Amino acid sequence: MTAAIGARAVTVEDVFRREYGRCVATLIRFLGDIDAAEEAVQDAFTVATARWPSDGQPPNPGAWIVTTARNRAIDRLRRESVRDERHAQAHHLYGAAADAAGDSAVTPQEETVPDDRLRLIFTCCHPALNQPAQVALTLRLLGGLETPEIARAFMVPEATMAQRLVRAKRKIRNTRLPYRVPAAAELPARLKPVLAVLYLIFNEGYAATAGSLMRLDLCAEGIRLARVLAELMPGEPEAQGLLALFLLLHARSAARVAADGSLVQLAEQDRRLWDRTLTAEGQAIVRACVQGGRPGPYQIQAAISAVHSVAPTIDSTDWRAILTLYDQLYALTPTPVVALNRAVALAEVRGAAAGLAAVDELRCSALDTYYLFHASRADLLRRLGRTAEAAAAYATARALTANPVEQAFLDTRRADTIRTGKA
Amino acid sequence: MTQYLLALYMADGEKVPEEQTRRVWADVNALIDRMTDAGAYVFKSGLDGGGESATVVRPSGGDFVMTDGPYTETKEHLAGFWIVNAADLDEALEWAKLAALAEQRPIEVRPFFGGDLDDAIQANEPDPQ
Numbered sequence: 001m002t003a004a005i006g007a008r009a010v011t012v013e014d015v016f017r018r019e020y021g022r023c024v025a026t027l028i029r030f031l032g033d034i035d036a037a038e039e040a041v042q043d044a045f046t047v048a049t050a051r052w053p054s055d056g057q058p059p060n061p062g063a064w065i066v067t068t069a070r071n072r073a074i075d076r077l078r079r080e081s082v083r084d085e086r087h088a089q090a091h092h093l094y095g096a097a098a099d100a101a102g103d104s105a106v107t108p109q110e111e112t113v114p115d116d117r118l119r120l121i122f123t124c125c126h127p128a129l130n131q132p133a134q135v136a137l138t139l140r141l142l143g144g145l146e147t148p149e150i151a152r153a154f155m156v157p158e159a160t161m162a163q164r165l166v167r168a169k170r171k172i173r174n175t176r177l178p179y180r181v182p183a184a185a186e187l188p189a190r191l192k193p194v195l196a197v198l199y200l201i202f203n204e205g206y207a208a209t210a211g212s213l214m215r216l217d218l219c220a221e222g223i224r225l226a227r228v229l230a231e232l233m234p235g236e237p238e239a240q241g242l243l244a245l246f247l248l249l250h251a252r253s254a255a256r257v258a259a260d261g262s263l264v265q266l267a268e269q270d271r272r273l274w275d276r277t278l279t280a281e282g283q284a285i286v287r288a289c290v291q292g293g294r295p296g297p298y299q300i301q302a303a304i305s306a307v308h309s310v311a312p313t314i315d316s317t318d319w320r321a322i323l324t325l326y327d328q329l330y331a332l333t334p335t336p337v338v339a340l341n342r343a344v345a346l347a348e349v350r351g352a353a354a355g356l357a358a359v360d361e362l363r364c365s366a367l368d369t370y371y372l373f374h375a376s377r378a379d380l381l382r383r384l385g386r387t388a389e390a391a392a393a394y395a396t397a398r399a400l401t402a403n404p405v406e407q408a409f410l411d412t413r414r415a416d417t418i419r420t421g422k423a
Numbered sequence: 424m425t426q427y428l429l430a431l432y433m434a435d436g437e438k439v440p441e442e443q444t445r446r447v448w449a450d451v452n453a454l455i456d457r458m459t460d461a462g463a464y465v466f467k468s469g470l471d472g473g474g475e476s477a478t479v480v481r482p483s484g485g486d487f488v489m490t491d492g493p494y495t496e497t498k499e500h501l502a503g504f505w506i507v508n509a510a511d512l513d514e515a516l517e518w519a520k521l522a523a524l525a526e527q528r529p530i531e532v533r534p535f536f537g538g539d540l541d542d543a544i545q546a547n548e549p550d551p552q
Contacts, residue, residue: 128512128532175534176425178511 010057012049019062020144021228025116026066028179031073034141034169040076044069117142118181118232125194126177133168134197140165142228143221153218154204187236195242195298198226202246207403219250230285237292240285241299247282248305251275263409267314279309300329319348336367344376352383371400375410378417387421390414424508426465426535427515431528433502435473443527450525458507463518469503502528506535 020041027037044065058064124137135154139145145153151161171177182190205218226243233239255269264270286306289299304325311317326342339362347355359377367373378393394414398407439447451467458464470476477493477500493500505522509515515532523530538546 126512128516175515175532176511178513182513 010061012045012052015048015057015061015065016045017144019065021120021142022062022117023065023069024141024144025120027069027073028120029116030070032179034172036073037069038141040069040073041065043072047072117228119179121194121229121232122181122190123172123177123179125190125197126172127190127193128175128177129168129171131193131197131200133164133171134193135200136161136164137168138197138225139201139221142225145221191233191236191238194229195238198222198229198242199298201225202249206249219246219253222246223250237289237294238296238298241289241296241302244282244285244289244302245298245305247278247285248302248309251278251282251309257405261405262412263405265409266308271312274309282306283309295328295332297329297333300325300332304329317348319345323349336362336364337370337372340367340370340373340376347380347383352380356380356384369400371397371406371410373397374400375413378413382413382417385421387417390417391421424510425515425537427507427509427512427518428531428533428535429505429507429515429519429522430501430531430533431503431522431526432499432531433473433528434499447525447527454521454525457521458518463507463509463514465506465508467503467505470501473502474500 023041023044024034024037027040028034031037031040047068048061048065052058120141121138124141125134129137132154136150139150139153140147147162147165148158151158154161156164199222201218202222205220205222223243223246226239226246229239230243251274252266252269254275255271255273256264258264282302283306286299286302289295290303304322307318307321307325323342323345326338326345330338330342340359343355343358343362346358356377359373359380362373374393374397378390378397381387381390381393391414394410394417398410398414401407401410455464455467474493477491479490479492479494481488481490503526505518507515507518509518512532512534515534519530519532536543536546
């Protein structure tokens with residue numbers, strides 16, 4: 001379900017995708033309960049589907065949905081008056097601002113406090129929830145995706161994903177997990193899991209490109225959510241950096257996959273296929289981040305992508321700048337994967353032998369099962385003419401990835417290496 | 424206000440040097456004072472003995488069966504717990520961080536059940552589907 005907003009009329013479905021998160025966020029604050037909020041918003045969209053085609057779409061569809069959902073929820077509460085007490089109790093869960101049955105005079109404008117989605121983001125990505133639950137909740141509640149879509153995207157059975165969501169929502173309710181934006185002092189720690197969840201959503205889509213047609217476009221979803229976060233937190237450079245990183249990576253998607261579905265590495269990509277609008281937007285954010293002077297891991301990764309994006313060819317890439325950025329990134333996040341990427345950049349600045357020495361120095365149990373470690377080693381060995389070792393490293397890498405596109409790529413590389421080696 | 428259980432676990436057979444016990448004792452007492460001042464303190468105690476001090480009693484055919492040892496066979500045992508008042512999970516987690524520092528152990532945070540009979544029935548019902 002891609003929101004193709006062009007010449008044709010904006011459909012209820014388009015409004016659903018665009019407004020669902022905002023509406024649910026507002027209704028959660030109003031009702032103090034996630035399930036009740038989802039139910040009310042679904043009800044309102046059902047009414048919209050029935051009425052809009054004949055009555056026409058209201059000028060502000062999102063506000064219409066919120067008002068209708070709130071009215072439906074109030075009706076429900078009145079009908080089930082026996083349960084009023086219990087709902088009043090549920091209300092306390094989040095210290096929700098509005099009084100459910102009382103203030104029907106609240107206007108839609110007053111209701112859509114811009115912070116609502118931000119509260120929802122922090123609740124979905126609360127550190128008391130495990131990461132798969134955080135991801136599922138974020139896509140369900142903020143992205144408005146249906147459970148089967150999320151299940152397909154993460155290749156888990158639908159029942160498993162449904163259970164995951166039920167459990168997470170139950171934990172939120174039972175533990176009284178608050179519905180609020182963390183105070184400034186807690187913000188850096190609480191922002192981390194939020195950024196990690198969005199990164200995981202985007203990366204799942206990015207790594208799986210062309211892996212399966214059944215998979216939802218998680219890259220687009222990740223960008224959409226990152227955009228919301230960046231808009232809601234204009235003063236958080238890492239939120240901006242994350243959006244810039246996604247835009248710059250996503251700009252390359254058309255060049256990343258060949259006509260036959262095979263993977264094209266950065267070095268071999270036809271850079272004329274890179275999306276200029278996305279690239280320009282990403283570059284502009286990176287420039288603003290650099291001026292802001294509060295660097296962080298996502299901003300630096302975005303800056304690395306930005307350096308690639310200005311090079312018309314792989315040979316004209318400013319590898320020195322990239323190496324410096326990897327040094328900065330490693331200083332902030334000293335992980336083996338960052339060290340590996342740094343070593344690859346080093347090979348471009350000081351030659352394949354220096355790169356290989358740096359890669360071999362990193363050999364550790366964490367990297368030994370990482371296919372890119374062996375793939376990078378293989379590339380460097382090939383460049384040094386050490387054909388047999390290169391072929392062996394490609395084979396090791398291939399055994400470590402489950403993605404058919406990556407497997408095919410490594411098979412081709414290995415075959416090419418052996419052929420040129422013999423010639 | 425909800426009450427939360429802050430439970431602390433200890434490895435079976437784990438021994439703690441005197442110096443550490445003294446420090447934990449002092450830090451825990453200081454935290455009790457702090458919680459009391461904040462109106463959060465309800466109860467705190469350690470449990471005597473490890474898993475071997477536990478006895479499980481279960482009804483069986485009009486009689487009872489006693490088993491020696493803890494209910495679950497694990498390498499850790501419940502070593503003590505706190506009960507605190509907190510407005511929400513975040514507040515409980517803040518106390519848990521301080522308790523974890525004072526006790527020098529991981530702390531498991533659990534909300535007490537605050538519902539009525541209807542809620543209890545609902546909570547124990549099998550999931551729909």
